[in-house]
Amino acid sequence: MTTPVVETTNLKKTYMLGKVPVNALQGVNLKVEKGDFLAILGPSGSGKSTLLNMIGALDKPTEGKVFIEGVDVSTLNDNELADLRREIGFVFQFFNLIPRLTAKGNVELTMAIPGLGKSERRKRAEEVLETVGLKERVNHKPAELSGGERQRVAIARALANNAKFLLMDEPTGNIDSKTASGIIELVKGLNKEKDVTIIIVTHDQHIASQAKRTVQMLDGLIIKEEVN
Amino acid sequence: MKVSDVFSYAFGAIRLRKLRAGLTTLGVVIGIAAIVALLSISQGLQDSITEQLQTGFATNTLIVSTGGGFGMGPGAMTATESDFNLLVNYTQIIDEIEDVVMSVAVIQKPGCHIRSGERELKLTVVGVDFAKYANIYSSTFEAESGEIPLDPENETVVVGKRVSDPWKNGTLFCDVDDGVEIVWTTGTLFDAKNETYTGHVAAVLKEIGGFGIGPSDSSVYIPILQAQSFFGTDECDTIIVQLENDDEATIESVSEAIDGAFSGQVSVTSSTAMLDIMSSVFSTVELFLAGIAAISLLVAGIGIMNIMIVSLMERTREIGILKALGMKSRTVLSIFLSEAVIVGLMGAAIGIASGWGLAHVVARVFSGGGGFMPAGDHAAAAGGMTITPVLTPTVFLGAFAFGLIVSVVFALYPAWRASKLKPVEALRYE
Numbered sequence: 001m002t003t004p005v006v007e008t009t010n011l012k013k014t015y016m017l018g019k020v021p022v023n024a025l026q027g028v029n030l031k032v033e034k035g036d037f038l039a040i041l042g043p044s045g046s047g048k049s050t051l052l053n054m055i056g057a058l059d060k061p062t063e064g065k066v067f068i069e070g071v072d073v074s075t076l077n078d079n080e081l082a083d084l085r086r087e088i089g090f091v092f093q094f095f096n097l098i099p100r101l102t103a104k105g106n107v108e109l110t111m112a113i114p115g116l117g118k119s120e121r122r123k124r125a126e127e128v129l130e131t132v133g134l135k136e137r138v139n140h141k142p143a144e145l146s147g148g149e150r151q152r153v154a155i156a157r158a159l160a161n162n163a164k165f166l167l168m169d170e171p172t173g174n175i176d177s178k179t180a181s182g183i184i185e186l187v188k189g190l191n192k193e194k195d196v197t198i199i200i201v202t203h204d205q206h207i208a209s210q211a212k213r214t215v216q217m218l219d220g221l222i223i224k225e226e227v228n
Numbered sequence: 229m230k231v232s233d234v235f236s237y238a239f240g241a242i243r244l245r246k247l248r249a250g251l252t253t254l255g256v257v258i259g260i261a262a263i264v265a266l267l268s269i270s271q272g273l274q275d276s277i278t279e280q281l282q283t284g285f286a287t288n289t290l291i292v293s294t295g296g297g298f299g300m301g302p303g304a305m306t307a308t309e310s311d312f313n314l315l316v317n318y319t320q321i322i323d324e325i326e327d328v329v330m331s332v333a334v335i336q337k338p339g340c341h342i343r344s345g346e347r348e349l350k351l352t353v354v355g356v357d358f359a360k361y362a363n364i365y366s367s368t369f370e371a372e373s374g375e376i377p378l379d380p381e382n383e384t385v386v387v388g389k390r391v392s393d394p395w396k397n398g399t400l401f402c403d404v405d406d407g408v409e410i411v412w413t414t415g416t417l418f419d420a421k422n423e424t425y426t427g428h429v430a431a432v433l434k435e436i437g438g439f440g441i442g443p444s445d446s447s448v449y450i451p452i453l454q455a456q457s458f459f460g461t462d463e464c465d466t467i468i469v470q471l472e473n474d475d476e477a478t479i480e481s482v483s484e485a486i487d488g489a490f491s492g493q494v495s496v497t498s499s500t501a502m503l504d505i506m507s508s509v510f511s512t513v514e515l516f517l518a519g520i521a522a523i524s525l526l527v528a529g530i531g532i533m534n535i536m537i538v539s540l541m542e543r544t545r546e547i548g549i550l551k552a553l554g555m556k557s558r559t560v561l562s563i564f565l566s567e568a569v570i571v572g573l574m575g576a577a578i579g580i581a582s583g584w585g586l587a588h589v590v591a592r593v594f595s596g597g598g599g600f601m602p603a604g605d606h607a608a609a610a611g612g613m614t615i616t617p618v619l620t621p622t623v624f625l626g627a628f629a630f631g632l633i634v635s636v637v638f639a640l641y642p643a644w645r646a647s648k649l650k651p652v653e654a655l656r657y658e
Contacts, residue, residue, distance in 0.1 A: 058552060058651045079556055085651075086554030096549045096655065100244050110553045112233045157553075 355455020
């Protein structure tokens with residue numbers, strides 16, 4: 001058996017909301033294998049975004065461990081965490097593109113960070129933007145793109161560095177349902193044809209039904225797991 | 229991230245906020261321009277004065293005066309506190325001293341009036357032995373027109389260039405062979421007595437320049453014997469001593485010998501010492517001016533810091549994104565510092581250029597505005613000096629470095645804060 005791409009053991013996270021401690025995660029055990037397409041479902045406040053931040057090495061757990069390809073994230077220092085994040089493809093609900101950069105510029109930036117050369121990253125950016133169906137819009141800035149297009153740019157950016165897995169936080173939360181199904185088709189295709197591992201957080205049942213596997217979260221715990 | 233990518237990212241961020249970046253840069257520009265203008269003008273001034281001092285003043289001379297003041301040619305301050313008087317014939321004592329070539333007594337009376345026809349000027353009258361004086365100050369006590377009489381008859385007058393041509397517009401106050409009247413007012417304010425000396429101009433000196441020690445453009449020279457009888461005195465203000473050479477040992481031994489001969493009642497100043505004093509005064513003034521200019525640069529630095537902290541707030545989310553994409557803290561730090569470096573470099577470059585331009589404008593105004601003041605004004609005005617601003621490599625590089633350092637130092641704190649942002653919190657920031 002190969003090492004899972006992501007594994008969490010008894011993951012707990014408590015943070016302070018003002019002076020009130022919030023137990024966002026209360027012992028989450030999760031395993032994601034290579035090529036998986038996992039949807040994490042749950043109402044707001046169930047801890048799914050917190051879980052995503054842990055898996056994405058953006059935040060550190062209070063207790064328990066996160067392993068990315070077998071590496072214990074809690075043992076990494078800031079620099080090593082940054083290195084690790086380069087191999088994780090984030091897609092955020094609010095796109096989080098850099099407004100002053102074009103679609104291509106945004107995708108190139110993510111490759112400039114690990115120090116890839118100019119011509120290489122230009123080529124690769126055009127390639128991934130073509131993959132997400134934005135060949136004609138590469139030189140547009142986010143403000144000139146529709147919500148769906150922006151999310152495609154964000155996905156292209158996540159793909160650019162050959163990420164170990166895509167980590168998507170409500171990727172369709174901010175776009176209309178028609179555009180959303182286009183995005184879902186794209187994600188599904190990436191998983192099926194390019195064997196990209198995908199972890200998607202959503203509260204949209206329809207999206208969840210497209211995934212290979214879903215887990216239900218409530219009050220910081222996984223309460224149900226099913227394979228579609 | 230590659231250095232070039234860091235810079236182009238930083239440059240893009242600056243370009244996005246042109247007005248803000250422009251105003252921030254302007255702060256640096258003004259500071260640097262002020263420093264460069266002040267330093268290059270004062271360097272130019274110093275150079276031109278030093279040059280005049282060196283051409284107009286033999287280094288192998290000593291100036292003997294009473295009390296503590298140092299005689300700076302005509303218009304000098306002479307502090308006479310004791311009963312001791314420096315007499316004209318003391319030159320005989322000094323001439324006896326070893327290594328002394330000759331000495332010449334100088335009587336100077338500021339505030340005399342000189343009349344030529346209808347016109348009148350107020351200036352300093354100097355009585356000297358023409359032959360000896362011309363020998364010591366061979367490069368400056370030199371006739372442009374006429375001839376300095378070495379064995380002058382009575383009533384001979386030699387005038388400086390600015391006395392002959394005070395207005396610089398072609399209208400001459402007096403020329404060679406003109407008759408002039410020198411009026412010296414003596415006595416008290418209530419019991420004033422006018423003495424009049426009538427003479428003719430034997431020579432007009434060539435132009436010397438502003439701050440010459442020794443002969444001056446705006447003095448009138450009469451033979452020492454006439455001066456003694458006209459002013460009714462045997463006292464002189466200074467005695468200029470010419471030495472065999474300008475070795476330090478010679479200067480020292482003769483200074484001591486003169487001091488000894490008059491039992492410590494005179495002060496002996498060497499011209500080299502005076503040059504040293506002048507240049508040290510200049511350094512102090514220069515430092516003071518640069519200090520003032522530096523304050524404006526400090527203000528610019530605070531402006532940079534302020535703007536960067538504001539921009540940090542605005543860009544918190546952007547920083548969060550960059551960190552989520554795997555950017556290291558030190559890269560975030562270097563992006564912010566690069567922005568400061570760009571502002572500093574642009575500010576310094578524009579500042580040096582505009583400071584240099586400003587220096588030329590100011591120098592022109594100064595050079596044009598100098599010159600002899602017409603009758604009624606004191607004659608000590610700087611005669612037509614030309615200041616050419618000088619930008620030394622030290623000032624050039626120093627200004628660059630200073631602009632850069634100020635920008636970077638004040639950006640350190642905001643940049644450090646940016647780099648320390650936690651990705652999760654930064655992403656959540658609205």
